[in-house]
Amino acid sequence: MILxxxxxxxxENSREMFESLLKRTHQQAFHLALRLTGSRTDAEDLVQxxxxxxxxxxxxxxxxxxxxxxxxRIMTNAYIDDIRRRGKLKxxxxxxxxxxxxxxxDFPDESASPERLVMTSEMEAxxxxxxxxxxxxxxxxxxxxxxxxxxYEEVASIMKTSIGTVRSRIHRGRxxxxxxxxxxKPEKYKGMLE
Amino acid sequence: xxxxxxxxxxxxxxxGELDGVDMLRVRSHVSDCRQCAFELDSLREVKSMLGNLPAxxxxxxxxxxxxxxxxxxxxxxVRVARGFTFRFGWSGMAVAxxxxxxxxxxxxxxxxxxxxxxxxxxxxAPREGFERDQIYFQASSPLSQGVTVSYEGISSNx
Numbered sequence: 001m002i003l004x005x006x007x008x009x010x011x012e013n014s015r016e017m018f019e020s021l022l023k024r025t026h027q028q029a030f031h032l033a034l035r036l037t038g039s040r041t042d043a044e045d046l047v048q049x050x051x052x053x054x055x056x057x058x059x060x061x062x063x064x065x066x067x068x069x070x071x072x073r074i075m076t077n078a079y080i081d082d083i084r085r086r087g088k089l090k091x092x093x094x095x096x097x098x099x100x101x102x103x104x105x106d107f108p109d110e111s112a113s114p115e116r117l118v119m120t121s122e123m124e125a126x127x128x129x130x131x132x133x134x135x136x137x138x139x140x141x142x143x144x145x146x147x148x149x150x151x152y153e154e155v156a157s158i159m160k161t162s163i164g165t166v167r168s169r170i171h172r173g174r175x176x177x178x179x180x181x182x183x184x185k186p187e188k189y190k191g192m193l194e
Numbered sequence: 195x196x197x198x199x200x201x202x203x204x205x206x207x208x209x210g211e212l213d214g215v216d217m218l219r220v221r222s223h224v225s226d227c228r229q230c231a232f233e234l235d236s237l238r239e240v241k242s243m244l245g246n247l248p249a250x251x252x253x254x255x256x257x258x259x260x261x262x263x264x265x266x267x268x269x270x271x272v273r274v275a276r277g278f279t280f281r282f283g284w285s286g287m288a289v290a291x292x293x294x295x296x297x298x299x300x301x302x303x304x305x306x307x308x309x310x311x312x313x314x315x316x317x318x319a320p321r322e323g324f325e326r327d328q329i330y331f332q333a334s335s336p337l338s339q340g341v342t343v344s345y346e347g348i349s350s351n352x
Binding site: 015018019022023026027030031034035040043044047048051052055056123124127128142143145146147151152163167168170171174175177178192193194 | 232267
């Protein structure tokens with residue numbers, strides 16, 4: 001009777017299934033992780049940690065449910081855990097340099113202010129900086145809804161919280177981002193506030 | 195219905211996450227309230243900007259690195275049959291080996307009443323056909339068909 005071994009057919013099938021899921025989802029997971037962390041290196045580390053945790057507990061995964069929801073729950077937990085461990089959960093002041101990057105709000109000057117803002121690389125950088133400054137729990141909720149397109153119910157399931165809390169986090173998160181943009185680049189975004 | 199009530203629900207309104215009654219309430223209010231209508235448009239703009247962020251791809255070799263990490267994880271993991279999995283290192287190996295020996299000793303002691311002598315299981319060298327870095331312990335109880343605990347992937351340089 002074999003009690004242990006890594007070469008059982010079930011184990012092989014499980015690993016093949018996991019690798020197939022990894023190949024299909026890792027790019028999407030990376031994009032979310034990049035927006036969460038604001039850094040390619042940190043995003044790769046976060047995605048790898050999430051997949052490793054997922055693999056260790058793959059026997060608990062219910063294949064009838066979306067793999068990405070399960071993976072994102074693991075990934076966002078790992079992300080929040082890491083932030084708490086480093087004691088960086090508090091939101092940064094807009095008047096202070098960023099605690100990680102040391103950057104201040106010295107964005108390229110743009111005189112153009114179209115009525116409908118068109119995404120540029122500068123704007124992407126500004127939005128990412130705003131995301132970096134956002135309260136982490138708000139950031140997770142906002143990104144799951146606005147980048148990944150999850151419903152509030154799905155976000156609540158991933159974050160293990162209530163739909164009411166998700167609604168509040170998304171609302172406050174978007175407002176935080178807007179406040180940051182207006183303060184950082186008033187000539188460009190002032191039209192977003194009355 | 196006041197502006198505070200509506201303002202706190204604008205994000206959910208934009209996302210279509212309000213129930214029918216609240217959707218109608220908010221819609222009715224913003225049609226009459228210039229300030230809330232402006233706030234609604236502004237928050238829509240924020241959502242639109244986030245949704246339009248370009249998708250960024252990882253480095254070309256990222257998938258391969260992930261697969262390698264999974265493979266490395268596999269080599270450090272013992273998977274017990276039927277999906278029960280736990281991780282352990284050398285100290286865990288020692289505990290597992292001690293437990294296996296104790297179990298065999300107790301089992302043998304109970305089986306050989308005539309002599310009341312517990313026979314420790316012989317150390318078993320890796321048999322032909324097994325990989326070099328596979329370690330296993332075998333209980334040679336006459337009633338057992340061989341209880342094997344294997345641990346694969348222990349490289350010599352660890």
